[in-house]
Amino acid sequence: METATGYARGMLLNAEAAKAGQPRAPGADSPAPARESVVPNPESDPKIAVAGLNFYYGPNRVLDGVTLKIHPNQVTALIGPSGCGKSTFLRSLNRMNDIVPGTRVEGSILIDGQDIYAPSVDVVDLRRRVGMVFQKSNPFPKSIFENVAYGLRINRMTRSREELGGRVEASLKAAALWDEVRDRLHASALSLSGGQQQRLCIARALAVEPEILLMDEPASALDPIATQRIEELVYQLKDRYTIVIVTHNMQQAARVSDVTAFFWLGKLIESDLTNKIFTAPAEKLTEDYVTGRFG
Numbered sequence: 486m487e488t489a490t491g492y493a494r495g496m497l498l499n500a501e502a503a504k505a506g507q508p509r510a511p512g513a514d515s516p517a518p519a520r521e522s523v524v525p526n527p528e529s530d531p532k533i534a535v536a537g538l539n540f541y542y543g544p545n546r547v548l549d550g551v552t553l554k555i556h557p558n559q560v561t562a563l564i565g566p567s568g569c570g571k572s573t574f575l576r577s578l579n580r581m582n583d584i585v586p587g588t589r590v591e592g593s594i595l596i597d598g599q600d601i602y603a604p605s606v607d608v609v610d611l612r613r614r615v616g617m618v619f620q621k622s623n624p625f626p627k628s629i630f631e632n633v634a635y636g637l638r639i640n641r642m643t644r645s646r647e648e649l650g651g652r653v654e655a656s657l658k659a660a661a662l663w664d665e666v667r668d669r670l671h672a673s674a675l676s677l678s679g680g681q682q683q684r685l686c687i688a689r690a691l692a693v694e695p696e697i698l699l700m701d702e703p704a705s706a707l708d709p710i711a712t713q714r715i716e717e718l719v720y721q722l723k724d725r726y727t728i729v730i731v732t733h734n735m736q737q738a739a740r741v742s743d744v745t746a747f748f749w750l751g752k753l754i755e756s757d758l759t760n761k762i763f764t765a766p767a768e769k770l771t772e773d774y775v776t777g778r779f780g
């Protein structure tokens with residue numbers, strides 16, 4: 486597996502080449518001399534553009550003027566102390582917070598340039614496009630097959646049993662679970678181990694062909710081996726998806742993400758290439774957090 490640092494260096498080289506109007510450097514992932522970090526492809530269109538986001542639970546403002554661009558086919562890690570608003574921010578990206586009474590949003594969130602809070606937006610379709618995986622795996626008390634087929638059925642996304650079966654298999658393969666469950670697809674999902682259940686939830690999210698995958702501490706309840714499998718999976722999935730992951734594990738953020746955003750008391754303090762955040766952050770607060778001086 487390529488390291489986060491190696492990847493970050495490759496991105497730097499590409500950004501430099503893009504600035505100079507050169508084609509993408511071959512072997513750009515190989516180590517480059519250290520130079521000032523830039524956020525990847527700053528001029529390219531972001532997949533998600535958040536601007537001036539304030540979020541309120543009743544009278545309490547828990548996100549304060551958050552502005553962040555999230556780039557396609559990258560892993561963006563959200564870090565910061567408990568209660569700083571990471572989950573709230575993540576849930577605002579697919580309007581999952583809408584179901585909490587008394588909440589209010591100010592500012593804008595564009596996905597592919599479209600305002601997701603515009604009145605014309607179909608929220609069900611938005612949540613299909615922006616899938617979510619939670620900290621505690623939450624399979625339905627149904628079979629392994631039916632967990633993955635569920636979203637395909639309710640969204641009427643397949644026309645035949647064969648097509649449904651094929652899509653379930655492809656999703657389980659994409660979530661790196663197929664080999665472990667192919668012989669027991671009709672067993673209860675609750676008979677799987679914790680790590681397998683979490684990969685099943687990822688397969689369920691992938692089945693409906695999202696563009697963006699939001700993951701809220703997806704490995705925090707797992708043992709080191711299951712955690713490693715999830716991390717490898719995240720790394721592979723970014724070829725096809727834009728991934729935003731919340732984690733309290735600094736090593737995990739460093740391993741899996743391209744960009745890291747540090748939140749503190751509802752504010753986005755700093756976001757940059759992960760390599761930069763962990764080696765030379767611009768803000769003292771970020772440095773104190775990533776070096777474990779508080780949190």
Ligand SMILES: Nc1ncnc2c1ncn2[C@@H]1O[C@H](COP(=O)(O)OP(=O)(O)OP(=O)(O)O)[C@@H](O)[C@H]1O
Pocket residue numbers: 542547565566567568569570571572573574585
């Ligand atoms: N449903 C809710 N109703 C009211 N307040 C909430 C609700 N959910 C979260 N909050 C508050 O919003 C703030 C941000 O919470 P959030 O869950 O987004 O933080 P977090 O960074 O994800 O924390 P953690 O690392 O502990 O998961 C906290 O002060 C929390 O108490």
Ligand SMILES: [Mg+2]
Pocket residue numbers: 571572573701731
């Ligand atoms: Mg949280």
